[in-house]
Amino acid sequence: MSTGCIVTECAGRLRKLADERTCGQGRQVMPFCLPCTLALEPVADVVERIAKGCATEADQDFLRQSYTQVPMIARCRFGRNTWDGVANLLEEAWDVVSEHIKGKHCPSGLCCTPSTFRIDPDKCVMCDLCAEVCPEDAIVGRPFVEYRTDNSPYKILVHRCTGCGQCVPVCPETAIVKVVEKRIEQNDREDVG
Numbered sequence: 050m051s052t053g054c055i056v057t058e059c060a061g062r063l064r065k066l067a068d069e070r071t072c073g074q075g076r077q078v079m080p081f082c083l084p085c086t087l088a089l090e091p092v093a094d095v096v097e098r099i100a101k102g103c104a105t106e107a108d109q110d111f112l113r114q115s116y117t118q119v120p121m122i123a124r125c126r127f128g129r130n131t132w133d134g135v136a137n138l139l140e141e142a143w144d145v146v147s148e149h150i151k152g153k154h155c156p157s158g159l160c161c162t163p164s165t166f167r168i169d170p171d172k173c174v175m176c177d178l179c180a181e182v183c184p185e186d187a188i189v190g191r192p193f194v195e196y197r198t199d200n201s202p203y204k205i206l207v208h209r210c211t212g213c214g215q216c217v218p219v220c221p222e223t224a225i226v227k228v229v230e231k232r233i234e235q236n237d238r239e240d241v242g
Contacts, residue, residue, distance in 0.1 A: 054157050055142040056100045056149055059135060063093035066131060085128045088119045092135075099149045103211045109150050112139070165228040166210065166217070170202045172224035177203075179216035179225060185209045188216060 067089040092115045098104040099112070116139060120132035139146060148156050168179070168188070175193035180186075180203065187210040190203030205216075205225075217225050 054155050059138050060096040060100045067093040084119050084122045088115055104150045166205050166225050167228050168203050169224045172222045173203050174222050178219045182215045182219050
């Protein structure tokens with residue numbers, strides 16, 4: 050049994066494989082070996098989002114579909130064994146994966162939870178710099194236009210935000226702040242009730 054979270058362990062395995070892109074004998078993946086080549090990067094991204102608590106149920110469906118279908122069409126034993134290993138690892142802990150996605154936290158408390166950011170409307174000058182750098186288009190609003198009444202203040206869409214923090218250093222007024230969320234654990238709930 051591993052000492053870390055099974056989702057983080059799986060994310061590490063997939064990312065290592067995706068970054069190295071090698072077959073069993075250490076050679077580069079051949080161009081005709083499409084199943085692993087096409088599936089590795091998006092599946093590694095999904096598992097990393099799950100570990101961070103940023104994934105959606107669509108990601109969960111994509112993951113299950115990928116790790117059940119790719120081993121059947123992988124062209125070599127190394128690819129089949131790798132994907133079978135990932136499938137076994139995730140099937141063992143599918144309830145943990147679901148908790149990462151639906152509960153947005155790690156039951157073992159070992160994974161990083163995503164940083165949550167908020168835009169302070171009193172400090173925001175509506176300059177649009179944060180929205181320009183956001184890779185997930187998670188910041189919505191409109192730049193300030195003088196004498197208009199429909200100026201829309203900026204806000205961060207939590208369901209899109211991955212907590213990368215790229216918006217923080219570009220804000221000239223330090224209007225983007227990190228939100229510290231206290232989670233009430235199950236044991237604490239029982240003590241209260």
